[in-house]
Amino acid sequence: MSKRKIVKGVKIDEVRPGSVTGKDILNPQGQMILAKGSILTPDLIDRLKRLGISSIPIETEEEAAQVDLKALEEKIQRVDLLIERKFRRASPDNRTMMGLKEIFMEFMKRKIANGS
Amino acid sequence: MDREEIRAKIKETAEVATISAVAFQTAQLLRNPDVAVNKVTEIVSLDQSLTAKMLRLVNSSFYGFQGKISSLSQAIVLLGFNTVRNVILSVSVLKAFSGDKGCKVFNIAKFWEHSVGTAFVAKNLAEHIKFKEPEDAFIGGLLHDIGRVFIVQFLRPEMGKIVDLMTKEDMLMREAEERVLDTDHAWIGYVMAKNWHFPPVLCSAIGLHHAPNGKDEEFLLASIIHLADIICRGMDLGCGGDDFVPDVSPAAWRELSLSLEDVRVLIQKTDQNLYQIEEFLAILRS
Numbered sequence: 180m181s182k183r184k185i186v187k188g189v190k191i192d193e194v195r196p197g198s199v200t201g202k203d204i205l206n207p208q209g210q211m212i213l214a215k216g217s218i219l220t221p222d223l224i225d226r227l228k229r230l231g232i233s234s235i236p237i238e239t240e241e242e243a244a245q246v247d248l249k250a251l252e253e254k255i256q257r258v259d260l261l262i263e264r265k266f267r268r269a270s271p272d273n274r275t276m277m278g279l280k281e282i283f284m285e286f287m288k289r290k291i292a293n294g295s
Numbered sequence: 296m297d298r299e300e301i302r303a304k305i306k307e308t309a310e311v312a313t314i315s316a317v318a319f320q321t322a323q324l325l326r327n328p329d330v331a332v333n334k335v336t337e338i339v340s341l342d343q344s345l346t347a348k349m350l351r352l353v354n355s356s357f358y359g360f361q362g363k364i365s366s367l368s369q370a371i372v373l374l375g376f377n378t379v380r381n382v383i384l385s386v387s388v389l390k391a392f393s394g395d396k397g398c399k400v401f402n403i404a405k406f407w408e409h410s411v412g413t414a415f416v417a418k419n420l421a422e423h424i425k426f427k428e429p430e431d432a433f434i435g436g437l438l439h440d441i442g443r444v445f446i447v448q449f450l451r452p453e454m455g456k457i458v459d460l461m462t463k464e465d466m467l468m469r470e471a472e473e474r475v476l477d478t479d480h481a482w483i484g485y486v487m488a489k490n491w492h493f494p495p496v497l498c499s500a501i502g503l504h505h506a507p508n509g510k511d512e513e514f515l516l517a518s519i520i521h522l523a524d525i526i527c528r529g530m531d532l533g534c535g536g537d538d539f540v541p542d543v544s545p546a547a548w549r550e551l552s553l554s555l556e557d558v559r560v561l562i563q564k565t566d567q568n569l570y571q572i573e574e575f576l577a578i579l580r581s
Contacts, residue, residue: 283529
């Protein structure tokens, strides 16, 4: 899985504690107030707000997640094939077996969606 | 090779595929609920490696006493006779077959993963329906396909034919066994369990796990193992031989009186046991 990091400006009111700064933060005079790679605590966010900072460059992996969507779809297709194959003997009239088939399919897809 | 010849072969090889005399005696002793704890510890301690492995298992996260059990007598007090007996039987049976590395056509690692997976599903299922001995369900699940290990180990040419037939005609391994051997792994497992003097209810559960019948506890335990095997196949935990999810026996389904929602809950519960399944497998392999 690719984990390309990108830096995105986030409004100070929307910054979540625990986020990491993606660039040095400077005040209007050009002096550095927070170095790149700092972890933002509620306290720090508050202080930046009081210094008049309105937007903070935050490091995210959002784009990497988008790329993985395709891999996810492929995985889900493989689950369909796997379960179809496992149930190739079951008659469509057998309600218990069709019910089980649906349950296993859902279980496996949820596992994939949860990242395993 | 027909049924009679296979039965003779099982008898003849019983010496090789046997569980240790210590385990055998212990299993016998622990069937009596009034047996003295020191009598049991006296016998088990004769087999050092059995004792060591048993202690590792009872200290695994599965039993909830991680690292706190340091002796057999403590294990009996904390876990009860039934659990200790089953742990000793599991360890011994697996030890008897540990030399076997499977063969090209049969992946033994996947096989044990399926067996341990079925054991966990069976125990969860037993607890769910309030079956009185969930530990019996566990060991029944663990050993339900033990007849297959016998085929791999002692009937190697027949195993080759079984796999060929199964692949060529896209059938269940059990059906191919039936065609080649005139019997199947369930019956072979039943004969083995009887030879080892396993509790009768366990013998019949192994023998009947593909077509549960009989009465009361016997029927119920066989039904538990039957459905656990199927759930394990659906969850894709290991591989017992073929890749089918075969039809649930309507008789077993009635006997268990479960809804599909119950099955969903069981799958989720077992999914949370994956770490314990891994741990259990690692100890058995060691």
